[in-house]
Amino acid sequence: MSEVTEFDAAFFHRWLTRAAAVVDREADRLTELDAAIGDADHGANLKRGFAAVTDVLGKEPPETPGAVLVVAGRQLISTVGGASGPLYGTLLRRTGKSLGEAPAVTLPELAAALTAGVAAVAQLGGAQVGDKTMLDALVPAAEALGESFAAARDAADRGALATVPLQARKGRASYLGERSIGHQDPGATSSALLIGALAEVADA
């Protein structure tokens, strides 16, 4: 490919619409994972949040990639009701702010912005890779995104699977101590779904 591909606001709108559909489809599985080590509301919470995101984006679609992500992030913070709201809200909002007001962005620009978004999530939750959180999928995904969307998806999937043998050190699951071992982290799983939706939309 000789010319540089750029991604506009409509692309990000398609990503979040796809993410909402995937979250809706997988809500029961996310809630099952959360029932094992959390409070069994992850699927329902994210479903409500992403439905609200597609709602607000559909009404008055923002004109830049950054604005799409900032609007979506704010919507997640105000509608999710659980810890995943401020975490995913911060991820999208900070990624969007990092993109600035550009009408379209390149893959390296998106990778850099997502890296900033992921760093903001790490700061907000005080977590790092290995704590059995969404960061276990997001950190490798942001690193691999510089290469390609497919590489990011594979990295996120591997990261989510790698949470199974870990002991949770953050969130409600951390109260379970060693009993959290052997269960895949619901947050890392939903993160992998979101990155998977991104790769799907880029492929289409």
Place this chain on the structure above:
Amino acid sequence: MSGQVGIVLVSHSAAVADAVASLARGLAGGGATAPVAAAGGTPDGGLGTSSELIAEAAKSVDGGAGVALLVDLGSAVLTVKALLAEEDELPEGSRLVDAPFVEGAVAALVTASAGGDLDAVVAAASEAYAYRKV
């Protein structure tokens, strides 16, 4: 303008937030206390955290002297932090207080009612961590 620091109590449960607010009011001396508002649960009455309820509560207790937000668990902490990072969602001078919820609420309200500024209220609430029980 009340001139007093406002207190917001954020819990996953409306019942917990309301009860701690009334406990703090009762223990703060019975007379006129600084403004305190509860932001518990979700708008539909479920367990969880609502950024709308938090923003409303903060606005309702803001007298220009700052607002101290005390929180219970997980998403309450993260939601207030995310709102503070947003910059225009909470009144100017809003601060997340690192304190035990019940003891911190009482210490914060006593201090705010006595006319303490935001630094004094935050310090009093945080010091509540030092009162060991055994």
